[in-house]
Amino acid sequence: MAPPKYRLVIKNALLIPMDKSQEQSFIGTICVSHKGQIASLDPTTNNTNTNNGETPEATTTIDAAGKMLLPGFISAHSHLWQSAFPGRACSESVTGWAEDIYGPAVAGSLSAEDMYALARRGAQSHVRKGITTAFNFTFSPGFRDGRGDRAQFCGARDAGIRFVHGFNVGAVSPVWTRGQAVARTGRFLDWVAEQGDEAGLYLGTAVANHGVIYGDWESTMVEAEIMHRFGLQGHLHYLESPLPEDIAAERSRWSWLKEAGLIGPALMLGHFVHPTTEMIREAAAAGVRMSWNPLSNGRLASGIADIPAYLKQSLSIGLGVDGEASSDRCDPFENMRMGLYSVRGMYKDPNALMPYDVLHMHTLGAAESLGVDDKVGSLTVGKYADMVFVGPPYSLLDSDSISTLVLSAGVEHVKEVFVGGLPVSSTSGTPTRTGVEWPPWEF
Known part of the structure; x- marks a missing residue:
């Protein structure tokens, strides 16, 4: 039959x-x-x-x-591994909050198996709330053996969410060279190419840029080289901190992005709360995209992005729920309202932003910003x-x-x-996978 x-x-x-x-x-x-x-x-x-x-x-x-x-809602900016850290550092802005969240991970207290479980848990939380696609910023303590990267990839995939994998290259230093960073990226992409994906859950890999926010010129250049060499996009946390000294420092590094050839369609700027008018104009004209994360920006007191000003320049904007350590719920409904209401309050004008605008940014607009609008x-x-x-x-x-x-x-x-x-909601269960193995890689 x-x-x-x-x-x-x-x-x-x-x-x-x-x-x-x-x-x-x-x-x-x-x-x-x-x-x-x-x-x-x-x-x-x-x-x-x-x-x-x-x-x-x-x-x-x-x-x-x-x-x-x-x-399905799309989160243009998520940290799935942060799923077990809600409510932390509630009196801190992004710098103090990051020290509280990332400190234990940097110290090596999280294993690859932990990162798998955390990423899968975060993805399941996203899906249950209606988020069917996410850009996932990964974090890989002890990243050099590749186990943390693969663990978070599998955690997202096995939860049944579609995802863009944000790959953390690692800061270049005397003990982690440019050559090692490039080789590690190639090995990960080769491994990904071997994975079966009949459901089309994996939507691509992008570099999770970090050099600019850490004031690391060499790492910024290496990230750009990797993006160009492997044909990858990049997603950079940028101008999120509300501290005047952080704003001044990061604005001054806009020239680094220009020098690296990153001001263009391959780059997405996460948060982008405190740009100058000229930076908005240059970014929009070059085809740079942005992820707007209003729940996180409010929770960490980062500020309110002037979204109407960005839209006037035709900057491509996708909404993101960020992580459950900075948005605490990763709720797309709350995220839309937080963005809508904060902008209306800032402008004292109910027409400054409309419901359709924020729904578009959390669906098709986010897909366009991630370059996956042909699929979702x-x-x-x-x-x-x-x-x-x-x-x-x-x-x-x-x-x-x-x-x-x-x-x-x-x-x-x-x-x-x-x-x-x-x-795939909680009423019918979420797909799972067992028997995942993490064979070490030799360098």
């Missing part, structure tokens, strides 16, 4: 596509192929591609009358069927569906989360 034509059919849903060609919500039916991609969206309650208007045959069919279906970010035929099924908040009066979602919905309204048309 032939299998059903589709993996999943959801009918009668209020679809919120976030697609450039279909920005308005509509009631309809969505069909998902057995490869996990969206096969069709029909803006009626019946699928016109079938005889007699009958519901297409599928392994799973859901009648979603009265419920919303939107693309909207309900579009051919893209992966990564979706959030939401029971909307009760209302006596009709209102704009996107405004209702952004202003009122929360994780408690999430009924199911799908990655590739497969349910």
